[in-house]
Each structure stands twice: as C-alpha cells, then as structure tokens.
Amino acid sequence: MKYVDEFRDRDKAKSLVREIESLVREIDIAKERPIAIMEVCGGHTHSIFRYGLEGMLPKEIELVHGPGCPVCVLPMGRIDDCVAVAERSDVICTTFGDAMRVPGSRKSLLHAKADGADIRMVYSPMDALALARKNPDREVVFFGIGFETTMPSTALTILQAEAEGITNFSVFCNHITIVPTIKAILDDPDMQIDGFLGPGHVSMVIGTNPYDFVAHYYKRPMVVAGFEPLDVLQSIWMVLKQIKDGHAGIENQYTRIVPEGGNERALDAVYKVYELREFFEWRGLGSIDHSGVKIRESYAQYDAERKFAMPNIQVADPHACQCGSVLKGLIKPWQCQVFGTACTPETPLGALMVSSEGACAAYYQYGGVKKQAAAS
Amino acid sequence: MNVIPLNRPRRKLGTVSVPNVTLAHGGGGKAMKDLIDDVFISVFGGGGPDALEDQARIDLLDLTKLGDRVAFTTDSFVVDPLFFPGGDIGKLAICGTINDLAVGGAKPLYISCAAIIEEGVPIDLLRKIARSMAETAQVAGVRIVTGDTKVVHKGACDKVFLTTTGIGVIGDGISLGVDQASAGDLILVNGLLGDHGAAILGARGDMALDSPIVSDCAALHGLIAKLLEAAPRTRAIRDATRGGIATVLNEIADASSVSISVNEELTPIRPEVKGFCEILGLDPLYLANEGKLVAVVPQNEADAALQALRSDPLGHDAEVIGEVTAGEPGRVTMRTVFGGVRIVDMLVGEQLPRIC
Numbered sequence: 001m002k003y004v005d006e007f008r009d010r011d012k013a014k015s016l017v018r019e020i021e022s023l024v025r026e027i028d029i030a031k032e033r034p035i036a037i038m039e040v041c042g043g044h045t046h047s048i049f050r051y052g053l054e055g056m057l058p059k060e061i062e063l064v065h066g067p068g069c070p071v072c073v074l075p076m077g078r079i080d081d082c083v084a085v086a087e088r089s090d091v092i093c094t095t096f097g098d099a100m101r102v103p104g105s106r107k108s109l110l111h112a113k114a115d116g117a118d119i120r121m122v123y124s125p126m127d128a129l130a131l132a133r134k135n136p137d138r139e140v141v142f143f144g145i146g147f148e149t150t151m152p153s154t155a156l157t158i159l160q161a162e163a164e165g166i167t168n169f170s171v172f173c174n175h176i177t178i179v180p181t182i183k184a185i186l187d188d189p190d191m192q193i194d195g196f197l198g199p200g201h202v203s204m205v206i207g208t209n210p211y212d213f214v215a216h217y218y219k220r221p222m223v224v225a226g227f228e229p230l231d232v233l234q235s236i237w238m239v240l241k242q243i244k245d246g247h248a249g250i251e252n253q254y255t256r257i258v259p260e261g262g263n264e265r266a267l268d269a270v271y272k273v274y275e276l277r278e279f280f281e282w283r284g285l286g287s288i289d290h291s292g293v294k295i296r297e298s299y300a301q302y303d304a305e306r307k308f309a310m311p312n313i314q315v316a317d318p319h320a321c322q323c324g325s326v327l328k329g330l331i332k333p334w335q336c337q338v339f340g341t342a343c344t345p346e347t348p349l350g351a352l353m354v355s356s357e358g359a360c361a362a363y364y365q366y367g368g369v370k371k372q373a374a375a376s
Numbered sequence: 377m378n379v380i381p382l383n384r385p386r387r388k389l390g391t392v393s394v395p396n397v398t399l400a401h402g403g404g405g406k407a408m409k410d411l412i413d414d415v416f417i418s419v420f421g422g423g424g425p426d427a428l429e430d431q432a433r434i435d436l437l438d439l440t441k442l443g444d445r446v447a448f449t450t451d452s453f454v455v456d457p458l459f460f461p462g463g464d465i466g467k468l469a470i471c472g473t474i475n476d477l478a479v480g481g482a483k484p485l486y487i488s489c490a491a492i493i494e495e496g497v498p499i500d501l502l503r504k505i506a507r508s509m510a511e512t513a514q515v516a517g518v519r520i521v522t523g524d525t526k527v528v529h530k531g532a533c534d535k536v537f538l539t540t541t542g543i544g545v546i547g548d549g550i551s552l553g554v555d556q557a558s559a560g561d562l563i564l565v566n567g568l569l570g571d572h573g574a575a576i577l578g579a580r581g582d583m584a585l586d587s588p589i590v591s592d593c594a595a596l597h598g599l600i601a602k603l604l605e606a607a608p609r610t611r612a613i614r615d616a617t618r619g620g621i622a623t624v625l626n627e628i629a630d631a632s633s634v635s636i637s638v639n640e641e642l643t644p645i646r647p648e649v650k651g652f653c654e655i656l657g658l659d660p661l662y663l664a665n666e667g668k669l670v671a672v673v674p675q676n677e678a679d680a681a682l683q684a685l686r687s688d689p690l691g692h693d694a695e696v697i698g699e700v701t702a703g704e705p706g707r708v709t710m711r712t713v714f715g716g717v718r719i720v721d722m723l724v725g726e727q728l729p730r731i732c
Contacts, residue, residue, distance in 0.1 A: 001647050004654065010715045052716020101725065110725075123656075229714045345724035365721050 007228030034062035041199035042069030042357030064329030065359030079104030094128035125157035132169035152266035155273035195239035198224035207262030284323030323350035402527025419510035432521035442545035447482035462591030466508035473542035478597035482544030557632035567693035573663030594667030606684030607677035635703030
C-alpha cells in the first residue's frame with residue numbers, strides 16, 4: 001500500500017534500532033536503570049504490539065503504556081448511565097464498536113443489546129444523525145467518547161443537527177481532554193517517566209503548543225509521534241537524543257499530519273459546542289480537574305444528560321483492579337494481581353483489558369512472552 | 377470431477393402464485409407442497425424412486441467403492457446480506473458444506489438442505505437462492521437429496537436461514553488431523569486471505585465505504601484432491617472460515633502441541649483488503665474466508681504441494697506462509713513486515729473496530 005509501506009520498511013527499522021542502541025550507550029542513567037518512555041496514546045500502544053517493537057528495542061528502554069485509550073479510562077458509572085438510557089424503549093443508542101465491551105457494574109452495552117436494548121454500532125456520529133433522520137419517532141443517542149481526536153466530529157454533528165432542525169438526536173458526552181491527565185501523571189509523587197511520546201491524532205486537532213508545560217515545568221522531553229512503526233521508532237530516537245543532550249523540549253515527529261497550531265476549524269467547533277467540566281472521573285486514575293468537557297447550555301437540546309434523567313451512577317473501581325498503577329507506569333500489566341486470572345479479555349475486570357488499545361489487552365493478546373513470565 | 381446430472385422430476389410439480397411467503401406455506405398443506413415443489417424440487421431434482429419418502433436412501437455398496445469411512449458434517453448459514461459480491465447464502469451453504477467434508481480428505485457426495493424462512497420473504501428471492509444452490513452443487517458434482525422448510529413469524533428469523541448437512545467418503549489410507557503437525561512441517565495457504573470477511577462488511581453498506589472486494593466463496597474439494605495427490609503425507613487441512621487463519625493456526629498449534637511461526641511478508645493479502653482493515657482497525661488474519669484452506673505439509677512434499685495448488689485457479693496465489701516449530705506448545709507467532717515478532721492469539725469475541 002502506497003503511503004503506508006514506506007513507513008514499515010524493515011531495513012530502515014534496522015538502522016534506526018542500531019542508532020537507538022548507540023544512543024542508549026551514551027546515556028548515563030541507562031547504566032543504572034531502564035529509561036522509561038511513556039507513550040500517552042493507545043494508538044501507539046497498539047502499533048508497538050502489532051509490530052513487535054518492544055522486542056526490537058534494547059533492554060535499557062522500558063515503554064510505559066499511558067492513559068490515552070479513551071475506551072479504557074471510561075468509568076463504570078458512565079457505562080451504567082449509558083445502559084440505562086439505551087434500555088429505554090424510545091431510544092436508539094449508537095456507539096463506536098470498541099465501547100461495546102467495556103464492563104459496567106451491571107452489564108456492558110453488548111450485554112444490554114443481547115437483553116433487547118436497541119444499540120447500534122456506528123463508525124461516525126454522522127451515521128447516528130442519519131439514523132435520527134430515518135427514525136423521527138425515536139430518540140437517537142450517540143455515546144460520545146474520545147479525546148480531542150473525536151471531539152470535533154461530535155461537535156460538528158451537533159451543529160449539523162441544529163442546522164437541519166433535527167430534534168430527536170442527542171449526545172451522551174464523555175469526551176475527555178488529555179493535557180490535564182498528562183499533568184496529573186507528572187504530579188504523581190511516584191512518577192518515574194523520563195520522556196513522552198505525545199499523542200499524534202489529538203495533536204492534529206490541538207497542535208503542539210499545549211504541551212509546553214511538560215518541557216518547561218517538568219523538564220521532560222516529549223515528541224509528538226505518528227502511528228506507523230517507523231514513526232514510533234524515530235520518535236523514541238528523538239526522545240533519547242534529548243535525554244542524552246540533557247535537553248527537554250516539545251518536538252513534532254508527525255509533521256505530515258500535525259500543524260503546530262492545530263486545526264483551527266476543528267477547534268472552533270469544539271469551543272462552540274463544549275465547555276470544560278470542573279472535573280471528570282477517570283477509570284483507574286480517579287477524578288481529574290478540568291479533564292472532561294460537557295455540552296454548553298446553548299446546545300442543551302442535544303445533551304442527553306439534560307434530556308434524560310441520568311441515574312448518574314458513581315461506582316468505585318473493583319478493589320483487586322490495579323489499572324491506575326498500570327496507567328501511571330508504576331507496574332507492568334502482568335504485575336497486576338488479577339492479570340490473566342480474574343481479568344481476561346473474555347471477562348475484563350479493568351478497562352485496560354477491554355480495548356485492543358488497552359495496555360493489558362495488548363499484552364494479553366500480543367505479548368505472550370511476558371504473559372507467560374507472569375504465569376510462572 | 378464427474379458432474380452428476382440432476383434427475384428431472386416425473387410428477388407434475390406444484391407452483392406458487394403469490395409473491396411472498398406466508399405462514400400458510402409452513403402449514404403442511406398444499407401451499408407448503410407447492411412452495412417446496414416450486415422453489416426447491418424444481419431445481420434440486422428429486423424424481424428418483426425415493427422421491428416421495430421422508431429420507432434419501434443411499435446405496436452402501438456405492439459408498440464403500442469410494443473408501444472406508446463416511447464423513448458427515450453440518451453447518452448453518454445466517455449471512456447478512458443474503459446476496460453479496462461473489463456469492464449468496466445458497467452458494468455459501470453448498471460450498472461451506474463441501475469444504476467441511478473435503479478438508480477431512482472426503483469426496484463430498486450428498487447434501488441435505490433445511491430452510492427456515494421468515495414470513496413475507498419474496499418467493500422470487502427463495503427461487504434465486506435455490507437456483508444458486510442447485511448450480512453450485514451441479515458444478516461441484518454433489519447432489520442435494522433431501523430437505524425441509526419451516527416458515528416462522530415475521531421477526532423470528534432474519535429472512536432466510538439455511539442448514540446444510542453433507543455426506544462424503546474418505547478414501548483408504550487418507551488420514552488428516554489437526555493433531556498431526558510436527559516441527560519442520562510447512563504451513564501453506566491457497567491464496568489471498570480475508571476477502572470474504574471484507575466483502576461482507578463492505579456489502580452491509582453501513583460504513584459508507586465503496587469496496588471493490590469480492591468474496592472468495594468456492595468449493596475446494598477438487599483443489600484438495602490435487603493437493604493430496606501431490607503431497608500424500610499432508611498432515612492437516614482446515615478451511616479458514618470464521619476467525620480467519622489466525623484461529624485455524626491456533627487450533628492446529630493447540631491440537632498438535634507445537635508452535636507455529638508465520639511470516640507476515642509471505643502472507644498473501646490483497647491491497648484492497650489491507651486498506652479496508654487499516655481504515656476500520658481490523659486485523660485481516662481474523663477475517664473470514666470461504667474459499668481458503670490452511671494445509672500443514674511435511675517439508676519434503678511442500679514444493680509438490682505448492683505446485684499442485686498453484687496449478688489450479690483456486691490456488692493460483694498459494695504461498696508457504698510459515699512453519700511448525702518445536703517452540704512452546706500452542707503458541708502462534710508472526711514475524712512482522714517490520715522485523716518484530718508478535719503473538720497471534722485466538723480472538724476474544726467479535727472483532728470490534730477501534731475508535732481512532
């Protein structure tokens with residue numbers, strides 16, 4: 001495939017790995033402990049496992065799989081709320097595919113569907129709006145999830161609904177924003193991250209400037225990275241280069257997609273439709289200030305939380321679940337006490353086991369070597 | 377393969393004059409007989425001496441001339457949509473049943489067909505499906521010899537469900553089994569993978585992707601006969617249907633307590649299917665096929681096996697994609713195009729598209 005195969009070139013990978021190896025030899029901390037690099041975004045986690053990148057890197061590099069899988073960080077209570085709305089007979093609930101399996105405290109959307117709720121998988125919020133057009137006597141609710149990557153498409157769909165005067169469409173908004181969460185991780189006293197791979201798709205919308213604090217206040221290098229395996233390797237090299245040079249800056253490896261200032265039109269739609277919530281609950285990480293958005297008062301008629309009496313269920317994460325420690329890089333997935341035993345992709349306890357972007361599911365699915373090590 | 381001509385019926389067949397199926401067509405009376413005559417008997421044949429009986433009668437002596445074991449299989453088909461690029465539910469049912477027999481080394485002979493029909497389905501649609509079944513069976517040289525129809529209330533099934541059962545005979549000395557793979561054996565596939573799964577997803581039309589991908593739905597018994605002739609010590613053959621080749625490879629690795637290592641670079645997948653999977657976040661290794669087999673062949677017969685496969689249009693793009701190793705039992709790994717190694721595990725549940 002043109003424009004894809006070029007970024008999966010084995011020979012280029014080999015020479016990049018050699019350069020990474022020689023760079024690591026010049027970094028002093030690597031002589032005492034592994035260099036910890038967190039990939040913030042679940043898309044990177046997926047690429048790392050899909051292409052077996054961990055096995056190609058020198059053992060002095062430890063990849064920490066961060067909180068950037070929007071499906072994984074959804075708390076159980078929000079799933080419970082969505083199930084409650086979906087179970088209403090006047091509602092067609094629409095959702096992205098991988099949110100279907102996320103466990104709620106009662107059931108997942110997949111189970112609710114099996115029990116008779118009208119839940120449909122869509123590929124875009126515009127598909128949900130099309131369903132609303134086709135079913136004027138039903139309320140079509142879109143389960144809006146994701147970071148700034150998917151936020152604009154939901155916002156534009158609401159604006160489109162308004163332009164068409166469609167009244168039977170609403171969004172259950174669970175969109176979250178990555179910057180406060182990176183900050184929360186950096187503020188954690190147990191934090192042991194030497195550098196970051198910044199999220200590529202989020203940055204396509206917000207640009208690279210919002211990450212400046214990572215370098216300025218926390219003195220950690222960050223490289224906004226693309227998702228092809230060569231992108232990831234090159235970005236790791238760029239982070240290491242900064243560490244070696246004793247430098248901390250925000251660099252952009254994904255220049256073919258990410259403009260420094262972001263996408264103005266997308267941001268306009270985002271600001272028009274949403275405002276920051278005071279706080280939002282993250283699975284595994286707890287409540288983080290200003291980390292979620294809600295629909296503004298002026299678009300209240302498209303806000304499922306205002307349209308329906310949401311049970312607004314608060315559910316604590318299961319006790320045995322150590323998703324939070326995995327998300328912060330304190331333990332590896334296989335070090336969690338329930339990894340592969342009480343928590344498997346068939347019966348996920350923690351959300352990191354649900355999506356293929358979740359660190360635990362990725363280890364379980366692709367990283368069998370470590371899985372075995374955990375079992376023995 | 378000899379083509380067995382369908383018997384022309386001797387009695388006068390009933391016809392259906394209404395456009396759609398109603399519950400009356402399942403009632404057991406004249407309407408039902410007319411439906412069966414018009415839609416099924418008219419194209420399946422069925423004028424033999426046992427045409428009016430409740431069962432097909434098969435001469436044992438004829439079977440024993442072909443081998444020493446009867447192979448017996450059944451499968452249900454609920455595909456949505458009923459018609460898709462490269463096939464339809466009827467063709468799928470016949471090919472699927474033939475393939476389930478053939479991968480055990482059997483010569484497929486007889487098939488039964490049970491149809492569960494939702495009231496309201498157009499009779500013409502049923503005629504089209506039955507014709508497709510009859511044509512597929514005729515080309516493949518198998519006979520549809522018995523069947524059943526049931527009509528259910530609107531909503532109790534989705535238009536038409538088919539269940540086909542097949543009987544075949546396994547020739548003397550043929551002994552294929554997924555538990556027979558051993559270190560050093562090679563893994564072959566007969567062509568491009570994932571076409572059926574991608575074609576069906578594309579044909580559902582709910583993702584606004586204009587996809588040119590056509591299902592690979594095909595009967596593989598002729599190809600398998602050639603393969604077994606060229607590589608008589610072939611250990612195992614499986615058709616890689618639901619769950620794709622990833623699932624089949626895991627089944628073989630599990631059953632034989634071996635490791636299997638495949639090479640992504642050698643795994644044939646057409647660019648359109650790769651692109652389709654890239655966009656939707658799916659893995660082509662898990663996409664269904666309906667005309668693809670995985671064969672485990674000892675190293676010294678692999679060249680002959682590959683040539684035999686490639687000599688047939690259904691195996692034109694055959695490749696050796698990997699090998700059986702003595703590694704950890706049950707483990708399937710893939711060397712990626714990028715040079716890394718990843719685990720190829722069984723799929724948990726359905727493949728769900730990733731959010732971004």
